[in-house]
Amino acid sequence: MELVNPGLGLIFWMTLAFGAVFYILKKFAWPIIIQALKDRERHIEEALQAADRAHEEMKKMQLDNEALLKKAKEERDQIMQEARKLRDKMLEESRIKANEEADRIVENAKVRIENERKAAMTDIKNQIAKISIEIAEMVLREKMKSTETQKAYIDKLIEDRQLN
Numbered sequence: 001m002e003l004v005n006p007g008l009g010l011i012f013w014m015t016l017a018f019g020a021v022f023y024i025l026k027k028f029a030w031p032i033i034i035q036a037l038k039d040r041e042r043h044i045e046e047a048l049q050a051a052d053r054a055h056e057e058m059k060k061m062q063l064d065n066e067a068l069l070k071k072a073k074e075e076r077d078q079i080m081q082e083a084r085k086l087r088d089k090m091l092e093e094s095r096i097k098a099n100e101e102a103d104r105i106v107e108n109a110k111v112r113i114e115n116e117r118k119a120a121m122t123d124i125k126n127q128i129a130k131i132s133i134e135i136a137e138m139v140l141r142e143k144m145k146s147t148e149t150q151k152a153y154i155d156k157l158i159e160d161r162q163l164n
Helices: 008-143 147-163
Strands: none
Touching: none
16 A cells, blocks of 8 residues: 555655756756757768768769670670680599599509408408417316326327427
């Protein structure tokens, strides 16, 4: 209910605050705002006059531009013709270079593939040899669990070595 029926003190302070703000605006802001509006009005008027002058100059220049445009079109056609010839020449050179580069890349790729294939085969052979050695070790360990079997096998190896 206080918002609908404000107290006398609230009205007094609100009026005092409004008056202070009004005084400050009137003293400092309004002269600047009014001066800015006058400057803007003057600037707009000058811009309109300049636009009218520019419009008249544009009419005069339009006649000159038509002659220049005709000359420019003729030069453009000539330049375009030369550019087409140059483009065709460059395309042909680029096509030849691209084919040479493609052939070189394909040849390099073939060499690289062959090298990688050889490396893969070597790696596979090494892995097979490693697996074979591991299997042989497992088989020998299983067979040579007892020390007597080991001694007999060592003696047999020594005899075979001496014969060779």
